[in-house]
Amino acid sequence: MSNANHLDRRQVVATLLADRKGAVAIGGLGASTYDIAAAGDHDRNLYLWGAMGGAVMIGLGLALAQPELPVVVITGDGEMLMGMGSLATVGLQQPKNLTIVVLDNESYGETGGQPSHTAAAADLVGIARACGISDSRALTTQMELKTFAKSLHEVSAGPRFANVKIDAANLERVLSNRDGRFILTRLRGSLGFKPI
Amino acid sequence: MHAHSDASAEQAAERTASWPGEIFAILKRLGVRQVPYVPDAGHAELINRVLAEPSMRAIPLTTEQEGIALLLGAWAGGQRGVLLMQSSGVGNCINMLALTQIFSFPFLTLVTMRGEWGEFNPWQVPMGSSTQGAFELSGVKVLRASHPSEVREVMEAAANQAFHALTPTAMLLSQRLIGTRVFVK
Numbered sequence: 001m002s003n004a005n006h007l008d009r010r011q012v013v014a015t016l017l018a019d020r021k022g023a024v025a026i027g028g029l030g031a032s033t034y035d036i037a038a039a040g041d042h043d044r045n046l047y048l049w050g051a052m053g054g055a056v057m058i059g060l061g062l063a064l065a066q067p068e069l070p071v072v073v074i075t076g077d078g079e080m081l082m083g084m085g086s087l088a089t090v091g092l093q094q095p096k097n098l099t100i101v102v103l104d105n106e107s108y109g110e111t112g113g114q115p116s117h118t119a120a121a122a123d124l125v126g127i128a129r130a131c132g133i134s135d136s137r138a139l140t141t142q143m144e145l146k147t148f149a150k151s152l153h154e155v156s157a158g159p160r161f162a163n164v165k166i167d168a169a170n171l172e173r174v175l176s177n178r179d180g181r182f183i184l185t186r187l188r189g190s191l192g193f194k195p196i
Numbered sequence: 197m198h199a200h201s202d203a204s205a206e207q208a209a210e211r212t213a214s215w216p217g218e219i220f221a222i223l224k225r226l227g228v229r230q231v232p233y234v235p236d237a238g239h240a241e242l243i244n245r246v247l248a249e250p251s252m253r254a255i256p257l258t259t260e261q262e263g264i265a266l267l268l269g270a271w272a273g274g275q276r277g278v279l280l281m282q283s284s285g286v287g288n289c290i291n292m293l294a295l296t297q298i299f300s301f302p303f304l305t306l307v308t309m310r311g312e313w314g315e316f317n318p319w320q321v322p323m324g325s326s327t328q329g330a331f332e333l334s335g336v337k338v339l340r341a342s343h344p345s346e347v348r349e350v351m352e353a354a355a356n357q358a359f360h361a362l363t364p365t366a367m368l369l370s371q372r373l374i375g376t377r378v379f380v381k
Contacts, residue, residue, distance in 0.1 A: 024272075046272065051295050054265035061269025061277070064230060064253060069273070085258030086265075093255060180298035184272060193274045196302075196362065 007142065009103050009166040013074060014039045015145045016101060016152070021070075023152055024062060024187065027176070028055035028075025030110045032103055036074060037176035043190040046183055047176040053082030056100055060090055063098035063159075066191065070097055070152050077104040077118045084127060090159055091132025097155035100128070105168040113168065128161035135160040215347040215373070216241035219306065222351050223252075223278060226359060230255060230270045230277035232263035238308030238374035239280045260285035261292035264303065271301040276359060279305040283327040283368075284320060293334040296364035303336070304358035305366045314376040324371075331366045342370035 013035040017025060024044045027033035032055075033047045048055055059073035080087075080102045090098065106119035118124060128136040139145050139162050148162055177183055185195055213221060220242055223231075231246045232255040233239065246254045257263050263279035270277045281289075286307060296303040310317070311324020328338050337357065341350040347369075354367040 026269075050298070051265065051292055053261070054268075054292055054295065057262045057265035058269040058272070061230060061266040061271075061275075062273040063269070064255075065270045065273025065275040083262070086262050088258050089255070089262055180295075181300050184268075184299045184301065187272050188274070191272075191274065196360070 006105075006165045006167040007140075007145075009035050009105070010038050010171060011142065012103060012145060012164050012166060015142060016072065016074065016149045017042075018149065020044075020072075021153060023070040023072055026055055026059050026062075026071070026073045026075075028052075028073070028079035030076050030079065031105075031171070031173075032075050032079070033176050034171070034174045035103065038174040041176070043186050045176070046187055047178070049178050052079055053086070055079055056083050056086040056090060059098055059100065060086070060093060060095060063095035064093065067095070067097055068155055069191070070099070070155055071095075072099040072101060072152050074101045074103065076109070077102055077106060077116050077124065078108045080124060081117055081122065087128050087131040087133065087161070091128075094132070094159060096158045098159045099152050100133075100159070100161045102161075102163045103166050104163050105166050107168050109168060109170055113170070124163045125161065128163075133159050133161045137162055139164045214241065215341075215344045216245065218348045219351050220245040220249075222348070222355060224249065226355055227276055228278050229253060229275040230266065231280065232257050232266045232277065233280035234260050234263075234282065234285050236280070236282035236308045237377065238282070238369060239306070242280065242306075260288045263305075264289060264292040264295055267303060268295050268299055268301050276302060277304075279303075281305065281307055283307055283309045283311060283324045286327045286330050286366075287323050290330060290334055293331075293336060293364070297335050300362050302359045302362055303364040304355060305336075306354075306369065307366055308369045308374055309371045310377075311371075313371040315371065316377065316379050328368065336364040336366050338366050338368060340368040340370060342372050344373065347373070 027036040029048045055075040063071040267277040311320035357363040358365040
């Protein structure tokens, strides 16, 4: 399933988060969460191990609550397809500080590599743009990724959407913390909010 | 003293408003900022009030489950919210309701009921009949208001347990309260 023209997912996420500063990273269930964990645990990481289709909406709620805070959702093509309507909801709200990155391996890697809809006709960049996210693009090189990573911090220029075709090889799992209460309390604490 | 008299005036206004007005006043007093919704005729007055309120953001959804994830994000960023939907939307939420148990965040939803009390449309009956059960199986406590005189009290209870005890809560607004939709003359 490897494709030499496609990027390595771990390198993609490491590049996106290398100089993250205060940005919050939300990982969709599956390999995207492992990629974020592999880039390094962080108070401002929110990992999902379920709730398929919800990653973008969590990012939207946070981005609207904290408009000066860069929020980046990193998820896979299958998770994004299940929450495709949320692109229309983001297109309506136009949160300027929200970035959505899809790691597109054109397959459901966690469940045996069955082809996803993006392997055929579904074009997530086109869908995002048609939903009103005018800054929607495909990223194909590490150089483009480095430039894009800097733009995450421009909280007055979003929302932005990027689709990155990645190699479909299954990498070793890097398990993130799975305790939701801990992760949420830690994230809120880093933003200055106390437990109830 | 001034703050106290303001609060009294606020509460007096809540008591004289329509029941959607009472709900709105309580949400405003409790600092609710994000109001995701899939529209329903029974929520129309409340949605209009939210749309006219600068401190609140009304967020139309494509499907109800989006609202659960949105409210988690809002809380991560320090804001309270409430999800508005009709009973037919509850079935769309089941898997996403896992977020309320995993993250223990304040989750409150107000659900207008169909498929009961004099319903005309048979398609509303299956989901309306399983709304309460579906919530309870998903770990969400259910409170219900069926008469205008009890809306304020039930709303206070629902908001208190959701926001202060982190108890995921759905408040059902009975079809008897909203009125049966008339399709034929």
